[in-house]
Amino acid sequence: MKNILMLLILIFFFSCQQKENKNNSVAISDTISVKKEKEENKQKEENKQIGDTIFMNFKNEKGLFTAEALMDSIHSKIYVKFKNEDPGQLKATIIPSTGKGNIRFNQIIFPDKSSDGPFGMDVEIPLKQKGNHILVIGHSLMADNPFWGKFNVQLENKKE
Known part of the structure; x- marks a missing residue:
């Protein structure tokens, strides 16, 4: 016991x-x-690609939004999302790592869901609406050899 x-x-x-x-x-x-x-x-604090989307939240020391992206067969379109707070002029550039390639800004989607495009590797467009904008990057369907690889995106929003 x-x-x-x-x-x-x-x-x-x-x-x-x-x-x-x-x-x-x-x-x-x-x-x-x-x-x-x-x-x-x-x-x-860095603008990085997550899946097929890049969220541009931070400016570099020059006042530009910059990010490195990768386009492959899985992500044939890249969406760059940024917020515009004041009316101004958007200047965006794609810089491919290989120098040139079949890559361009296909479309810009404004906060009211209207859109404009296609553009080239550079775009300058007035932004009159406040809110979230989306830039769609892809290859031109009218040209051969779609672009696959790394590239840089630069956005500059000059206020009026």
Whole structure:
């Protein structure tokens, strides 16, 4: 009888210690999530391509939105999203890594869902609406050899 009682007491103490270990592991995972959030904030300061979309949120030291993108057979169109707060003139440029290629601005979609295009590798267009704009980059369907590879996109929004 004494052996069974001692066994139950030992099991009780071991089970209490296991709960404390679980609480410690939660505290460790909380610090890991805080570190991950800090790293994500650093990554958000760059304009990067996620899937087929580039979110232009940060300007460089020259006041330009710049990003590096990759066009491949899976992502044959790249969408560049940016927010316009004041009326002005948009100047956008595509710079392929190979020098030239069959790549262009196919379309610009305005906040009211109207659109304009196609354009070439450079576009200058007045922006009269406030809100989120989308530039669609792809290859010209009227030319041979679609572009696959890396390129840079530069946007400059001059306020009037």
